[in-house]
Amino acid sequence: MLNEILFYSLDRAIRQYRKFAQANIDRAGIDITVDQWLVLRVIDEHDDLTQADIAERVFKDQASVARIIALLLKRGLIGAEPLPNDGRRTQLRVTVAGHDTLVAVQPVVLSNRATALEGLSETTLDQMRQGLERIYTNCLPPQAALENATQLSPAEKLQPLAKGSSTQ
Amino acid sequence: MLNEILFYSLDRAIRQYRKFAQANIDRAGIDITVDQWLVLRVIDEHDDLTQADIAERVFKDQASVARIIALLLKRGLIGAEPLPNDGRRTQLRVTVAGHDTLVAVQPVVLSNRATALEGLSETTLDQMRQGLERIYTNCLPPQAALENATQLSPAEKLQPLAKGSSTQ
DNA sequence: TAAATTTTAATGATATATCATAATGATTGC
DNA sequence: GCAATCATTATGATATATCATTAAAATTTA
Known part of the structure; x- marks a missing residue:
């Protein structure tokens, strides 16, 4: 619900x-x-x-x-x-x-x-990150999901943006 | 980080x-x-x-x-x-x-x-909901936040949409 | 090399987001 | 009952999203 x-x-x-x-x-x-x-x-x-x-x-x-x-x-x-x-x-x-x-x-x-x-705990933030990452991969089109799984880990792929600060 | x-x-x-x-x-x-x-x-x-x-x-x-x-x-x-x-x-x-x-x-x-x-656990979903609700209220302009706090609880306010199915 | 393919950027068409404002109808206060 | 205010809708201007397509340049392939 x-x-x-x-x-x-x-x-x-x-x-x-x-x-x-x-x-x-x-x-x-x-x-x-x-x-x-x-x-x-x-x-x-x-x-x-x-x-x-x-x-x-x-x-x-x-x-x-x-x-x-x-x-x-x-x-x-x-x-x-x-x-x-x-x-x-x-x-x-x-x-x-x-x-x-x-x-x-x-x-x-x-x-x-x-x-x-x-007011958001580290635990909550962590769960949110995990959940959002999962939603993202769940919604990837089949062939993109494959590439995602076999080539670079998401963390590696996202590294360039994560350094310094980040996306809004 | x-x-x-x-x-x-x-x-x-x-x-x-x-x-x-x-x-x-x-x-x-x-x-x-x-x-x-x-x-x-x-x-x-x-x-x-x-x-x-x-x-x-x-x-x-x-x-x-x-x-x-x-x-x-x-x-x-x-x-x-x-x-x-x-x-x-x-x-x-x-x-x-x-x-x-x-x-x-x-x-x-x-x-x-x-x-x-x-693949999202109930726990994760729950944490996400809490976190998102908190982000929402944290970003409300001051006077809207007041109204939000003194009148209706968020759950009550949102009830109409929550019944049946929900927003995308 | 010439032709086919791929990459890259720009743009048209349509939908949505946001702010501001106009126009009109409803309500309130005196 | 009139004037001021408020509520409601519509719309202009600009920004972004998405898809499709064009055009041009680069690369690959035969």
Whole structure:
């Protein structure tokens, strides 16, 4: 019975957290969305990724990332120059303004997470992580699940993002 | 450290579940989105709600619900007639086609949930529910948190949706 | 090398999210 | 009963999600 409303609780919690996180970024006077920040952060840490690579890291698809990159360019938070060795791609790099934004956002994000997780025991957090990981793998399409099982452990796959801080 | 990636896991799990759920609905040959289904279901169960009421139940805002209702009308899954006692509102009712859709979706949704939660222990589910509820309240704006604490318990507030099945 | 295939990025179409606001109808207070 | 306020819906603007497709460039294969 309560089991039935887990996805309801999930949806509600993540929506509220997103609203909360964005409101605090806005309140800090920083002009960026959480999604833009996610992409900006990945570009800052890896300057040699394709849009599909970035998409995988932030759980978006290539089309969404393409549009977010276009916005980041328009807002001057990143720059792009053509890559000599591949005419399809460009070299993205975070501008000074982009760096300033990242620096400004960082403490807000840390504070958001701390506030959101206040009162949650280590045990609960651990169970949640396990449960969420299991839900994720349960919902993978068959062939992706195979790749997941035979190649890299999830921990290894996720390592790049886990270092430093993390996804919202 | 792992604590830092909880929202990352959350985001990933919910996104994968949404993709999975929608893919299974599509595969069943049913032409509706999960979000439209959520709203349709609420209208089916309560025919006297304002858009804001519906929005609260499905964790969306009024503007999103207005557009989803417009789509449901266009697709013939609901009908609307003006309410004599209130010129701003209309009486929404689920059409036969809408009912057929609800009936068709139901088993798919149940199966989706069962598959997604396979292998999760009752303990884990319980911890997750608790954790998600806490995250939700932690992220509420101060005055909403007060109302939440002094009026209805969360369980009471959510009861309408919890009965029968539940949100995605 | 030439052709076929694959990779990459961009974009159209549609749906949803969010904020703000407009427009109109209902209610309240005086 | 009128004015102010509030409730309700609709919609504009912008951002994101998803799928499909196009276009161009790179790589592989014959």
